[in-house]
Amino acid sequence: MSKLRVAVLGAKGRIGAEAVRAVEAAEDMELVAALGRGDKLETLVDAGAQVVVELTTPASVMGNLDFCVRHGIHAVVGTTGWTDERLAQLNTSLAASPETGVLIAPNFSIGAVLTMKFAEVAAPYFESVEVVELHHPNKVDAPSGTATRTAQLIAAARERAGSAPQPDATVTGLDGARGANVDGVPVHAVRLRGLLAHQEVLLGGEGETLTIRHDSLHHSSFMPGILLGVRRVVTTPGLTFGLEHFLDLG
Ligand SMILES: NC(=O)c1ccc[n+]([C@@H]2O[C@H](COP(=O)([O-])OP(=O)(O)OC[C@H]3O[C@@H](n4cnc5c(N)ncnc54)[C@H](O)[C@@H]3O)[C@@H](O)[C@H]2O)c1
Ligand SMILES: O=C(O)C1=N[C@H](C(=O)O)CCC1
Numbered sequence: 001m002s003k004l005r006v007a008v009l010g011a012k013g014r015i016g017a018e019a020v021r022a023v024e025a026a027e028d029m030e031l032v033a034a035l036g037r038g039d040k041l042e043t044l045v046d047a048g049a050q051v052v053v054e055l056t057t058p059a060s061v062m063g064n065l066d067f068c069v070r071h072g073i074h075a076v077v078g079t080t081g082w083t084d085e086r087l088a089q090l091n092t093s094l095a096a097s098p099e100t101g102v103l104i105a106p107n108f109s110i111g112a113v114l115t116m117k118f119a120e121v122a123a124p125y126f127e128s129v130e131v132v133e134l135h136h137p138n139k140v141d142a143p144s145g146t147a148t149r150t151a152q153l154i155a156a157a158r159e160r161a162g163s164a165p166q167p168d169a170t171v172t173g174l175d176g177a178r179g180a181n182v183d184g185v186p187v188h189a190v191r192l193r194g195l196l197a198h199q200e201v202l203l204g205g206e207g208e209t210l211t212i213r214h215d216s217l218h219h220s221s222f223m224p225g226i227l228l229g230v231r232r233v234v235t236t237p238g239l240t241f242g243l244e245h246f247l248d249l250g
Contacts, residue, residue: 006230007033007049007073009064010056014138015078018219019053019226026227041067049073051230058141062086069093069100076229077104078222080145082241091239101233105243106145108225112199113243115214116150119201122210123154124161126203130179134190134198142189143180146199149242154201155183 006023010016011034023031032047037056041064044052051074054064058081068075070093082104094100107113123129131154133147143151166185170178179188197216203209216222225243232246240246 001028003028003030004230004234005030005032005048005050006053007031007035007044007047007051008053008055009035010054010060010079012036013055015219015222016053016055018223019055022220022223022227023053023230029227029230044068044073045071051076051233053226053230054079057081062089065090065102066093069097069102072097072100074101074233075103076226076233077102078108078226080106080141082106082145087239087241094238099237101236101238101240103229103233103236103240103243103246105225105229106149107197108222108229108243109197109214109216110225110247111214111221112146112197112216113225113247113249115199115201115212116146116153116242117244117249118212119150119203120153120157122201122203122212123157124163126205126210127164128166128202128204129154129158130186130188130202131182132188132190132200132202134192134195134200136195136197137191137193139191142191143182143187144189144197144199146197147187147189148182150199150201151182151185151187154185158184 006029008019011020020034023029032049033043052068054077056079061079131147131151133144179186199214201212
């Protein structure tokens with residue numbers, strides 16, 4: 001069977017460099033390009049890339065995906081910074097290239113995907129839910145894409161269940177002390193040397209709390225998810241948001 005022809009964008013970055021090694025080590029894949037900032041995107045076409053793994057920056061990702069979709073190259077995207085407007089723009093590009101697939105995963109690690117699922121299930125059963133994400137201090141965006149998605153899933157689950165608004169008597173204090181408000185869920189971002197990527201979902205009810213915590217200790221934690229995404233995206237046209245859809249978690 002022929003190997004999947006894969007390229008990595010952001011190949012010199014923290015996760016991109018790990019992805020280059022993972023693709024090289026995968027028996028069913030061939031690394032055909034490893035591009036960094038300033039390299040020509042036409043190289044992807046010349047190299048015959050079937051799938052691009054996009055691990056750059058929120059400022060670069062839209063331009064890169066526009067190129068890939070216009071050239072019918074599937075994409076597996078880990079880069080953060082997704083808004084409804086950006087997703088709508090990407091869907092418009094995909095409508096003109098209906099056989100192309102794009103997977104955007106806020107987090108490729110199985111533990112983080114399960115954290116999001118568990119939080120979504122638990123959220124309606126507790127009065128209070130807050131998200132704390134903790135990352136290395138070189139991260140450019142806050143809150144993390146994972147925390148934003150987690151809060152959105154929690155908020156949607158609570159809305160579906162008809163949950164009451166969360167109790168919070170705060171009327172005075174410093175700006176930012178209660179975190180960012182994502183669909184009514186407070187999200188707190190810690191940046192600390194020594195950390196990589198961590199998240200806690202804190203749930204509280206009468207006389208009890210539940211804490212769901214996940215820790216990515218090395219960038220290798222994201223690689224099985226990226227490789228799964230590469231294998232699945234070639235037969236999944238259109239936009240898929242979240243690795244859970246390729247894990248059959250719903
Ligand atoms: N989804 C996940 O599981 C996951 C996991 C880790 C990181 N991330 C995300 O991936 C992104 C990268 O994270 P990082 O820690 O590796 O950052 P990084 O700064 O170490 O790497 C980004 C790399 O992209 C390069 N780059 C920028 N613009 C480019 C362009 N137009 N073309 C090619 N390369 C370009 C930069 O020069 C840099 O080398 C961030 O958005 C981060 O949040 C996602
Ligand atoms: O290191 C990062 O940057 C990470 N970004 C993603 C996010 O913002 O959720 C995933 C975890 C690591």
